[in-house]
Amino acid sequence: MKKTIFSMRTFYGIVLLFFFTLPLHLQAQSPEKAKALLDQVSGRVKSYQNISIDFKYSMGNPKQNLNQESKGNVVLKGNLYTLDFMGTTRIFDGKKVYNIVPEDEEISISKYDDQKADDLTPAKMLSFFNSGYKYSWDILQNIKGRKIQYVKLNPLNAKDKTKEVLIGVDVQTKHIYNFIQTEKDGTKIIITINSFKTNQPLSKNHFTFTESKYPNYYINRLD
Helix, strand or coil, X not given: CCCCCCCHHHHHHHHHHHCCCCCCCCCCCCCHHHHHHHHHHHHHHHCCCCEEEEEEEEEEEHHHCEEEEEEEEEEEECCEEEEEECCEEEEECCCEEEEEECCCXXXXXXXXXXXXXXXXXXXXXXXXXXXXXXXXXXXXEEECCEEEEEEEEEECCCCCCEEEEEEEEECCCCCEEEEEEEECCCCEEEEEEEEEEECCCCCCXXXXXXXXXXXXXXXXXXX
């Protein structure tokens, strides 16, 4: 299977961007207005039955001659999701995780394990921000007529490879506009939402893996 498929940095960043729904018990030094804004974002997202998002992903580092861009789509309903990204589809049906790679005609299937970093659901994955990050109120930008307020997250652990994370929130809609993660080595990951749709009609099998659709695929059952 492709080694590029769903690096955890990529996957965490994407899910963080779309489901910033963690209960916000911020550190005492976090500004109250930053907490209030993120509380509004959380409340707005939780009010939707489902969310469908088209996004743009870029990762670059001039020192390493790294410049990668891609587009993707994610559909989420509670902890269930389908993620199409970098030529691969990832499905979580509540019990198992399915990675489908058409280029290789290969599928991996594994049981969900909440102790494994790769199997964290959107809601559970985001709980790591409750400890380990300091929040602060950052700049307000006007982007194509939209007011985007940024909240900055800085790791408390000096050994963390991440320098900072910026989350841009549309002041009017209270939806996340973009996510900017800067590493200490100069690598920058940017995820920008191009389309944000809510409460879309979904088939009852939308989050179901149907093996008969892939008759010639090699299926790797990991457990």
